[in-house]
Structure formats: structure tokens, C-alpha cells
Amino acid sequence: EAGTALNMAQNYEHILEVLLNYTILGHGAVLATLQVYDHPWTEESPAEWWDILARWTEVPGILTDSRYYLSDLPSFRNFLFPDRLGIIHDLSSDPGVDDTMRELLHDHLGGQGGIFVPLVVGGQWIGFVGILYPQVIDFSEVELRRLMSITAQAAVAVQNRYQLDVTASRARREQLIREIANQIQAAPDVEGVLKVATRELGQALKTSRTFVHLGGFEQGKPRKPDTGPLPAADSVSAPPSEKK
Numbered sequence: 001e002a003g004t005a006l007n008m009a010q011n012y013e014h015i016l017e018v019l020l021n022y023t024i025l026g027h028g029a030v031l032a033t034l035q036v037y038d039h040p041w042t043e044e045s046p047a048e049w050w051d052i053l054a055r056w057t058e059v060p061g062i063l064t065d066s067r068y069y070l071s072d073l074p075s076f077r078n079f080l081f082p083d084r085l086g087i088i089h090d091l092s093s094d095p096g097v098d099d100t101m102r103e104l105l106h107d108h109l110g111g112q113g114g115i116f117v118p119l120v121v122g123g124q125w126i127g128f129v130g131i132l133y134p135q136v137i138d139f140s141e142v143e144l145r146r147l148m149s150i151t152a153q154a155a156v157a158v159q160n161r162y163q164l165d166v167t168a169s170r171a172r173r174e175q176l177i178r179e180i181a182n183q184i185q186a187a188p189d190v191e192g193v194l195k196v197a198t199r200e201l202g203q204a205l206k207t208s209r210t211f212v213h214l215g216g217f218e219q220g221k222p223r224k225p226d227t228g229p230l231p232a233a234d235s236v237s238a239p240p241s242e243k244k
Helices: 002-008 012-022 074-078 099-108 141-185 190-205
Strands: 031-041 049-057 067-069 086-088 113-121 124-133 211-213 235-237
Touching (some): 012 031, 074 099
Antiparallel strands (some): 049 067, 086 113
């Protein structure tokens, strides 16, 4: 039933919902997250950070960040494994938990026990599922094996969804580049080109202020940039020779 539900999942939230419904994730957890690394983690090349793709919690607002860096939370290494669960029975006393990790998981997020389940697809360790419980945990081997088995199926669903998202993002980016290039080519002069580039790039990058400085060469030497005040938002600046 879990496998069928995962095959029908339309997004990361649905995948996490399946894990909540069919594993110990839903047994009194205070927080559950689905997370992927910046690249598949190997012994030679550990991940630098991970992104949260989906989260579930009964306490809205307790986890607002979407990206975490391993350098900021080094003791996570003690509980992240590609081939087995990482289990923290008691966050307040586990010797593998440093003060920074305890402050985040225990003091801020309200966890007392935690489980980290690897997401592995085709031998590649792409991320993990993190679960926090408000009490000291002690689950049976049967429950833990079921969690590992269903999460292994969920990893495939996550990878497929992630690849679709990457492909769609690349297509949107290429379409945007084509649209901007077409508008730039249709501009009647250099100042028009700069105006279009300033406006469209500003909108694409969602910036509140955009300006362009067009430099030039004089007798084989680069022209020094204007040191005056910045132009107004969405404005352009071209040297006199270009304006002519």
C-alpha cells in the first residue's frame, strides 16, 4: 500500500505524508522533514549543505530555514549514515550531540529523541528524512526495519520528482533567456538595449534596484568608471560617445 501511494505522489509533501501514514514517523512526532544534499554524499566528497523539500509539524513556525550547512552543525555527522539509521534516544544526554545541535533540535524545535533515515537511490546517498519526537524514543526492530524499507522506496520517488523539477527549472531559465535576448535584439539603439536589459534582468532576478554602467576604451586604455552617484532604479548610463 505504501509503494502504491508513493507511485501516486505528486509532490514532496505527498511523499512525506506517505511516510507519516505508514511508518513510525506518525507516532507522536513533533517534526518530520524531507531533505536533499547539494550533491550525492560520498566518503571522498561529503555534502556541504542540505535543503528541506518538505516538512510536517504540529507546531507551525518552529522551523523556518530551508537550508542548513554541515559546517554550522558538525555533530550531525555522528548520526548521518548511508546504510543505516542514525538514532538519538535522548538529546539531553547523548554524547554525540554538541551544544549547537542540542540548541537547535532540543531547545528550539522541542525534540527529545530523533531519527535520521538515509535516502539512497542506485547507490547514491542523496539526502535523509529527519524525525523529532518530544520524548525519549525506543522503537522495536520491526518498526525500524519497516521505516528503512518504505523510506528506500520513498527515495526513488524523491529522486524522480527532483529530476523533473530540475528539468522544468532549466526549461524556464532557457525560455527566459530567449525572451530577454529577443527583446534586446529588437531595441532600436544602445540606450534601448540597456533599458531592456536593466528592466528584464531586474525582474528576472527580483531585485529592487537595477542599473547598468557601460564602460569603454580611450587610446587603448580602459575608461575609468563614473564615480558620481548611482543612477535611479531601472536607469542606464552610457558614455557620451555611445549616446551619439
